[in-house]
Each structure stands twice: as structure tokens, then as C-alpha cells.
Amino acid sequence: MSQAARAGEQQASTTNGEEWRDPWALPLSELNPARAILFKENVHEEYFRRLRKEDPVHYTAESEFGSYWSITKYNDIVAVDSNHKVFSSDKNIVVGDTEEEFTTPMFIAMDPPIHDIQRRAAQPAVAPTQLSELEGLIRERVCRILDELPVGEEFNWVDRVSIELTTQMLATLFDFPFEDRHLLPYWSDVGTASPSTGRADISFEDRHVILQECLNYFSKLWIERKNQPPKFDFISLLAHDPATENMIDDPMEFLGNLILLIVGGNDTTRNSMTGGVIQLNRFPEEWEKLKANPDLVTNMVSEIIRYQTPLAHMRRTALEDIEFQGKQIKKGDRVVMWYFSGNRDDEVIENPDQFKIDRENARRHVSFGFGIHRCMGNRVAEMQLRILWEEVLKRFDKVEVVGEPERVLSNFVLGYTKLPVVLHPKKK
């Protein structure tokens, strides 16, 4: 559809009583790209296209999240993300503020020096050298999951593959009781269900009760690990590091960091696993390219992560007045870096709407963020996705999408709850 045709559409579209309008038909000042419904309905792309073109550092004066700045260009995102002295992560890293009555400090939402200390304690669990030890185990599990899938009949890829695989990986990183592993994605979903991201499908009270259960479960694990020799799982690392060994004495901070590590290792990779299937169906020539040259898997994994951008944004808070690209950002302002938009910026990424598995410099995307808060688990994510597609290629001629994906209602997690697919066996 041309821009002119879009602008001509004055009719608003509606889902469940929530409506959205064509962004090209709205006055710029009314553009509020953080509305969660835009992402669920997959109409956010045009909002950001317009902002990149007409107002790349954009101020939304009024919204359900309060006022906020949108940073939409790739290089501006890198600049904000790597300037942690001015753009603070303290307390808030999503567009809406956290609930005052229930604060769960976590190192992603802290500035140096405490951020540095806690991140350093947890990080060895996902360091590349540690991961190479896990590769065999992950491949074994991927193979088992793929071998149990029905061939030639419809099933939900999200449940059977994406959630199952990331859950098993998370259980390993926490050395979490394997038979209880389904609790991890459950807590993850509750952890991100908050009005601060527009995803409030659970009551405040229920959320607290469930997260308290999460805290209780992990507190038992902590005590158990504390009394054992140190290992490379998250809990053991935190319990034995002199800098974090007392974290359990501040239960809310312990819970906050648990939510961080669970969500970080769950929602992101899960949705890239689903996104990859959708992209390879939308761009079938890329799937043919992959089949002809399986060595492209590694490069494709970066391209999947760029194209999906599993976390749409991160937010900072300005610690001082600063002029940025000709705009006056004031101390205390919310500054939202739209990673999704940076990954579609054609000034840095050539033909960005094209999913291209042999893209040059595919690693140069903003999905992992930049600076001191850059994704700590990026290598785990890449490894899981690489193994998944290596093993899919060995088994199937095609993973065919046979229905519309259902998307999550959130301006933060760009994800899916459902993707109906049918597997076609490899021709002998």
C-alpha cells in the first residue's frame, strides 16, 4: 500500500474495543508508538517508519505511560545506550514506571557500581567457554524435541518447540529441578505482565502471590547450593560470590534478579525461535538458500535476531538536561530506545525490510543493546538458535506456517503465543 493510500484511510481499525489509526494520517504530536495494541496487531512498523523519516527523536507528551522520548535511529540508539552516565537504568528500563508498592531491584535496572558487581557474579554461567561445555547436551535435547514432533499434521510451534527448548535451557542454566521446569516460563510470563509494558492480563494481587511462590522456590535452591561446592549455575554463582552472597537477605532484590535472568533467557530466544519460522515462510527464497548452503545458519541466526527484535525497546531516564539531535531532553525525562526501529533503519542497514540470511555484517543489529547493559546471554541465544536450525535442516524439507500467528499484547516483548505449522519430511 502506498503512503498516499494509507493516508487516505481515515477509518480507524479496532480490536477488542481498542482502536488504532493509520500513523501517516495522524498529527505527529499525537503519535504514541508505545501502545501495546500496535504490537499485538503488528501495525507498529509504520509508526516507526514515519518517526524515522519525520521526527527521529520524538516526544510524546501524553500517554498511558506518561510523557516519553522515542529514539528511533540506529546510531542514536547506540549513542544513548552507551552513555550510561547521562541515561540511567536506575529502577526503570521499560517505558512505564515500576509500581512503587512492589519494587524488585535487578541489575539490569541499576547503574554502576552495584550493576557491575551483580552482573559480574552471574555472567560466568553464560560465558562462551562455559557454553561450549553445554553444546552437546543442548543438541541432544533439540534432537529429542524435534524427533517427537508430529509430521504432516498441524501443531503449535510456540508450545512444542520454542517454549519447550528455551525452558529446558533455562532449567540447565539454573540447574533447576527438571521435572518442575514448566514453572520457569510461567514465572517469566507473570514477571513481564505489568501495566508498565501495556501487558496487564493479570491482577496486581495475583502477580504478587505468584512471584512470592517463585521467590520461595528459589530460596530453597539458594540454601541448597550455598551448602554445596560452587558450580556454574546462576544460583550457585550468586550464592558463592563474596559480592552477592548476601543477596538472599534482601528478598525483593533476589526476586528481581531471578525475574531478570528468567525473562532474559526465556522470552527473547523463545520468540526468535518462532520468528525465524515466520520469516523463512514469508521469504521462501531464503529457506531455499539455506537448504542449498547450510553453512549460512550462523549468519542467519543474527539476521533472525535482527528481524525479530525480541525486545522492542529499553528505556533510560535522563540524569541531566541534554541536547540530543537538536532536541532538549530534560532531567528526569523518560527516553525510550526503540530497538525494533533501529533494526529497520536504512541509513545503517541496507534494505532493512528484507529478511536476508546471507546479509553482510548481519551481526550489526541493536537487538542485544549496547554499552554496559548489553545482553549478557547473547551467546547462549545464538547457540540455541544455531543448533535448532542445524537439526531442523537435517530432518525436514519445510516447516510450513498454516495459519496466522497470535502475538503478545506488549510494547516490550515482541512475541507469539501461537504459530500453527505443519512439518514436511525431508525427501529421501
Added chain:
Amino acid sequence: MPKITFIEFNGTAHEVDVPAGGSVMEAAVSNNIPGIDADCGGACACATCHVFVDEQWLEKVGERGDMEQSMLDFAEGVRPNSRLSCQIPLTDELDGLVVEMPEAQH
């Protein structure tokens, strides 16, 4: 034109001649040297161009900047001679420079 030697973790050495002007990271990337990812493209924002500078060259290469220090705080296997190669400007003075790569970039 400065000559630089990049030594992979497995010991494989790559000798390249690169015109002065860019960074040591760019010298590696433009010559397809394996072991330097440079995800952020040289903005000192990702720590995936981590190298160990040969002891003899430390003085000439200079010291880490503030942001570089912050990023190296989270890299794996950091040593006193660790640098981010995007933060080492390639000058004629560095002709003969030797850097080694870590086992992996994180």
C-alpha cells in the same frame, strides 16, 4: 604502511599490511581475520573486538579509555594487556604490532 600480526587463540598467525588511519579492529575486519566480531562497528559499545596486546607494544598502544574500561569489565578472560581493538588507532608508529585473540568474544 603498518604491518600487524593477529594471532588466533589456536595459534594461527595472520600478518596484514594496512594503511594507517583506521583502528586495529578495522584492520582485522577488512582482512577477514577470524576471532574479531566487532558487533557494534567500532563504537566502544559491545566488547567483541577484545585483544591481548603483546607486552612489548603496551606503551606505544597507550591506555584504556573510561568507556573501554567499563566494557572490558564484562568481557571474558580479561588480562592486564586486554584492549578493545576498535579503541586503538592505527598509526605508523604501530608498524610491527602483535595482538592475540581470546578464546571467544562475549
